[in-house]
Amino acid sequence: MEESAPLRSLKGVGDKTEKLFQKLGIYTVGDLLHYYPREYDRYTEPVTVKEAVEKGAGKAAVAARITGNVDVKIAGKSTIVSTVLTDRGEALQLIWFHMPFLRNVLKRGGAYIFRGKVAEKRHRMVMEHPQIFTREEYEKLQNGLQPVYSLTAGITNKLLVKMIRQVLEQKELAAEYLPEEVRNAYRLSEYNFAVSQIHFPENQESMVLGRRRLAFDEFLFFILGIQLLKEKKTEEKNLFDMKPVWETEKVIEQLPYRLTNAQTQVWHEIERDMTGHTLMNRLVQGDVGSGKTILAFLAMILAGTNGYQSALMVPTEVLARQHWEGLRRLIKDSKLTGLEPILLTGSSTAKEKREAYAMIAEGKAKMIVGTHALIQEKVVYQNIALVITDEQHRFGVQQREILSKKGGSPHVLVMSATPIPRTLAIILYGDLDISVIDELPAKRLPIKNCVVDTSYRPKAYAFMQRQIEAGHQVYIICPMVEESEGMEAENVLDYTNRLKTVFPSQIVVESLHGRMKPAKKNQIMEAFAENKIQVLVSTTVIEVGVNVPNAVVMMVENAERFGLAQLHQLRGRVGRGDVQSYCIFMHNDAGEEIQKRLEILEKSNDGFFIAGEDLRLRGPGDLFGVRQSGSMEFKIADVYQDANILKEASEAAGGILALDPELALEQHRPLREELEKYMKSQAETLGL
Numbered sequence: 001m002e003e004s005a006p007l008r009s010l011k012g013v014g015d016k017t018e019k020l021f022q023k024l025g026i027y028t029v030g031d032l033l034h035y036y037p038r039e040y041d042r043y044t045e046p047v048t049v050k051e052a053v054e055k056g057a058g059k060a061a062v063a064a065r066i067t068g069n070v071d072v073k074i075a076g077k078s079t080i081v082s083t084v085l086t087d088r089g090e091a092l093q094l095i096w097f098h099m100p101f102l103r104n105v106l107k108r109g110g111a112y113i114f115r116g117k118v119a120e121k122r123h124r125m126v127m128e129h130p131q132i133f134t135r136e137e138y139e140k141l142q143n144g145l146q147p148v149y150s151l152t153a154g155i156t157n158k159l160l161v162k163m164i165r166q167v168l169e170q171k172e173l174a175a176e177y178l179p180e181e182v183r184n185a186y187r188l189s190e191y192n193f194a195v196s197q198i199h200f201p202e203n204q205e206s207m208v209l210g211r212r213r214l215a216f217d218e219f220l221f222f223i224l225g226i227q228l229l230k231e232k233k234t235e236e237k238n239l240f241d242m243k244p245v246w247e248t249e250k251v252i253e254q255l256p257y258r259l260t261n262a263q264t265q266v267w268h269e270i271e272r273d274m275t276g277h278t279l280m281n282r283l284v285q286g287d288v289g290s291g292k293t294i295l296a297f298l299a300m301i302l303a304g305t306n307g308y309q310s311a312l313m314v315p316t317e318v319l320a321r322q323h324w325e326g327l328r329r330l331i332k333d334s335k336l337t338g339l340e341p342i343l344l345t346g347s348s349t350a351k352e353k354r355e356a357y358a359m360i361a362e363g364k365a366k367m368i369v370g371t372h373a374l375i376q377e378k379v380v381y382q383n384i385a386l387v388i389t390d391e392q393h394r395f396g397v398q399q400r401e402i403l404s405k406k407g408g409s410p411h412v413l414v415m416s417a418t419p420i421p422r423t424l425a426i427i428l429y430g431d432l433d434i435s436v437i438d439e440l441p442a443k444r445l446p447i448k449n450c451v452v453d454t455s456y457r458p459k460a461y462a463f464m465q466r467q468i469e470a471g472h473q474v475y476i477i478c479p480m481v482e483e484s485e486g487m488e489a490e491n492v493l494d495y496t497n498r499l500k501t502v503f504p505s506q507i508v509v510e511s512l513h514g515r516m517k518p519a520k521k522n523q524i525m526e527a528f529a530e531n532k533i534q535v536l537v538s539t540t541v542i543e544v545g546v547n548v549p550n551a552v553v554m555m556v557e558n559a560e561r562f563g564l565a566q567l568h569q570l571r572g573r574v575g576r577g578d579v580q581s582y583c584i585f586m587h588n589d590a591g592e593e594i595q596k597r598l599e600i601l602e603k604s605n606d607g608f609f610i611a612g613e614d615l616r617l618r619g620p621g622d623l624f625g626v627r628q629s630g631s632m633e634f635k636i637a638d639v640y641q642d643a644n645i646l647k648e649a650s651e652a653a654g655g656i657l658a659l660d661p662e663l664a665l666e667q668h669r670p671l672r673e674e675l676e677k678y679m680k681s682q683a684e685t686l687g688l
């Protein structure tokens with residue numbers, strides 16, 4: 001079976017299942033194989049209730065008979081099934097939410113193995129949401145490490161395991177594409193071995209070997225991809241005739257704040273690039289809230305005043321609209337003429353799009369802000385000289401390729417909030433010069449943080465209410481959109497409803513999540529920006545770039561479920577003005593490790609420090625911790641943790657290209673084919 005085969009070529013996959021898998025980004029058999037486990041579970045020997053209690057935070061398995069009735073209670077929208085087991089005189093209550101069918105599965109007197117966390121609640125020992133096994137089922141799982149995948153409603157871990165097994169059993173071995181010298185030089189395992197061991201490892205050692213190979217490949221493709229594209233483009237002559245202009249100085253003069261020294265310096269680098277002899281290819285790296293946006297705007301104004309077009313491309317519609325409005329305001333306040341920016345996104349109406357295309361083609365629109373819609377086929381630029389993208393679209397060079405087909409190779413500016421050390425940045429952004437904004441605006445007060453458990457909620461709400469009464473606004477982040485079977489995390493929809501009863505009615509509470517239509521999301525974000533909504537309950541859709549300086553409190557529910565980098569990005573949504581801001585990390589699991597991780601955030605607001613501490617705390621053994629790298633998304637590799645693998649992959653890429661710069665030799669054909677597939681899939685994820 002080919003990796004490119006559609007998912008429906010697998011047994012048991014119909015329309016419905018296919019759609020569900022697409023939600024996880026899985027379209028083909030290959031996607032499924034590369035949908036790696038989030039972590040592994042070890043099914044340890046069952047223990048007694050007493051031992052499970054002593055074990056504390058981790059999961060334990062208890063083998064015992066059900067001694068109570070199996071009760072079913074309906075509480076609001078949820079069904080609660082509960083029963084009791086007794087083991088050597090110790091009773092343990094078992095509770096499941098939203099699983100009414102268990103009533104017909106569990107029998108009083110039946111012997112099972114229950115696996116879950118044991119906690120004391122109202123003087124009783126309780127295991128919430130245990131998994132249920134027969135002895136035979138459990139024994140099978142006890143060999144080796146069991147994969148745990150990230151799920152979505154309707155897709156269980158069991159289903160994923162079954163499907164991946166099916167592929168691995170059927171799949172004819174894919175040909176090895178890495179040259180043998182490379183595999184030997186870097187002690188890499190064979191591809192097929194790596195894929196099967198990552199899903200169903202025989203033991204820890206073989207999993208580590210498999211993971212190393214897959215991480216290496218991921219970095220290698222990334223670097224080769226960039227290098228190959230760069231080869232064609234390096235040091236291209238700047239054919240745009242641009243001069244520094246007083247308009248940018250005027251804009252800087254009339255800003256309500258003064259640029260920091262770091263901002264000024266980076267701005268001069270950009271200005272020098274754009275008015276110099278070679279095309280700009282620059283990355284601007286700066287922590288959340290360091291003020292990258294104004295630099296993007298200045299670059300656009302420089303291009304516009306010189307008569308050229310520029311495009312600012314961002315990952316979400318909400319952000320596109322926010323930037324468009326920000327830029328519009330800036331142009332208006334500075335009384336600049338002829339530079340009215342236009343907005344182009346997927347949800348612009350057909351008429352709006354037509355008008356925008358015409359204005360872009362005729363060169364009437366000089367500054368264009370939008371999403372991927374900016375590089376769709378129908379957009380023809382008159383004289384585009386500058387493209388600004390986000391690091392998520394790190395194939396900036398590739399976009400430039402596409403744009404160059406649309407007329408001329410523009411300057412490229414990439415914005416990044418990922419704190420990576422310079423040595424690694426040079427590898428990962430091999431095609432870019434790097435500027436760093438290493439200073440926050442002077443008036444910023446450091447965000448005050450606290451890490452608390454859910455018992456603190458009433459106090460947190462009272463605090464929020466006081467802040468709202470003082471004119472400020474609040475974000476609350478939940479990990480899920482809606483209730484889902486077997487998942488206990490807070491969800492945006494129920495939380496919003498609950499909160500409406502907590503606050504007095506004049507406080508407007510609204511929700512925001514990725515499943516809303518873009519127009520609805522825009523509407524909510526606009527209302528929030530205008531303080532017509534005081535409390536916004538949201539998923540991580542607000543993580544990237546959203547800027548509402550009047551929002552000064554953030555509370556993250558189930559903080560234990562997020563990576564530290566992600567929490568740092570989220571927290572960056574507050575503390576963006578001169579007012580004291582607060583971030584409350586609320587966790588639902590007092591495990592010591594989680595507590596320690598969250599305390600890193602409590603101690604520091606510095607992205608670099610956090611990344612470093614997180615790595616130190618996780619240690620080399622923790623291979624699949626909560627993902628760290630924020631928006632620098634690799635599937636399995638982790639820029640921080642796998643820094644050595646990254647360096648090796650970079651060296652290997654250098655070796656391969658030195659020998660065969662175009663990957664044209666017969667011995668590199670399989671590698672070239674794999675690389676092309678990788679680049680195509682990267683382009684597809686970007687919607688190109």
Ligand SMILES: Nc1ncnc2c1ncn2[C@@H]1O[C@H](COP(=O)(O)OP(=O)(O)OP(=O)(O)O)[C@@H](O)[C@H]1O
Binds near residue numbers: 260288544545549
């Ligand atoms: N020098 C400055 N002094 C005071 N405020 C500033 C300064 N520069 C930018 N700001 C303001 O700080 C806020 C954050 O800036 P901006 O949105 O550019 O952050 P960012 O670097 O893009 O961060 P993120 O990565 O979180 O999106 C904005 O409200 C902006 O107007």
